[in-house]
Amino acid sequence: QVQLVQSGAEVKKPGSSVKVSCKASGGTFSSYATNWVRQAPGQGLEWMGGIIPILSITNYAQKFQGRVTITADESTATAYMELSNLRSEDTAVYYCAREGGSQGLFDFWGQGTLVTVSA
Amino acid sequence: QSVLTQPPSVSGAPGQRVTISCTGSSSNIGADYDVHWYQQLPGTAPKFLISGNNNRPSGVPDRFSGSKSGTSASLAITGLQAEDEADYYCQSYDSGLSHYVFGTGTRVTVL
Numbered sequence: 001q002v003q004l005v006q007s008g009a010e011v012k013k014p015g016s017s018v019k020v021s022c023k024a025s026g027g028t029f030s031s032y033a034t035n036w037v038r039q040a041p042g043q044g045l046e047w048m049g050g051i052i053p054i055l056s057i058t059n060y061a062q063k064f065q066g067r068v069t070i071t072a073d074e075s076t077a078t079a080y081m082e083l084s085n086l087r088s089e090d091t092a093v094y095y096c097a098r099e100g101g102s103q104g105l106f107d108f109w110g111q112g113t114l115v116t117v118s119a
Numbered sequence: 120q121s122v123l124t125q126p127p128s129v130s131g132a133p134g135q136r137v138t139i140s141c142t143g144s145s146s147n148i149g150a151d152y153d154v155h156w157y158q159q160l161p162g163t164a165p166k167f168l169i170s171g172n173n174n175r176p177s178g179v180p181d182r183f184s185g186s187k188s189g190t191s192a193s194l195a196i197t198g199l200q201a202e203d204e205a206d207y208y209c210q211s212y213d214s215g216l217s218h219y220v221f222g223t224g225t226r227v228t229v230l
Contacts, residue, residue: 035219037165044121044224045157045165045208061218095164102170103153104212104219109164 002027004034004096004110011116017084020113022096027108029077030054033099035106036070036081038092050099051079086117122147123209123222130228131199139225141192141209147220149190152212156185156194159206168207169194201229 007021022034035050049060053072060068069082079096094113097106124142131137141154148154153171160166169175169185182197192211196203209222 045221047219102172105155105170107167112164
């Protein structure tokens with residue numbers, strides 16, 4: 001069974017950066033895309049971007065272009081999402097999700113990482 | 120602003136059937152991209168519920184089913200149970216945005 005385990009909660013100052021990790025086990029990490037989705041308090045899900053580790057191909061939502069960087073370390077089966085120039089509106093739970101099976105299906109999700117941006 | 124619109128809430132008595140709509144456009148659902156559904160129980164991460172070709176992961180009962188027509192998709196829950204109380208999200212791909220999009224989300228309440 002695939003498991004995605006994310007790093008712990010973070011509290012950041014406005015203008016700083018945060019890097020969240022997502023370690024995969026139980027599957028073939030490199031061949032599947034890992035995506036990042038966030039959820040602001042009381043709000044819906046928002047796709048941020050993704051990476052296919054074996055191809056080192058990334059795709060980002062236009063909204064986050066220039067602020068988000070998604071990387072992957074195949075040797076440790078870990079994906080990372082770094083968001084820079086944080087503002088209060090970035091306070092959210094950030095999820096990683098494996099894209100497996102059919103077109104765009106996110107079949108396994110991490111437990112989520114709460115990032116709080118506060119002065 | 121999400122490009123996939125869902126009703127904010129639906130409710131039903133135990134045992135009833137409820138449906139959740141997911142309305143898109145010609146650049147996503149209408150372009151024949153798959154529509155997947157996720158369930159998010161309170162305080163937990165979303166989980167895969169039904170894929171675009173109506174596959175369910177093990178553990179998801181066949182009371183849940185999906186369908187698609189034109190620029191819309193639907194999730195049906197038959198024999199509604201208390202454990203079905205959750206938020207439900209549809210998800211597809213949008214060719215105009217060139218990325219994945221989620222629906223606005225629907226809260227299901229069991230009366």
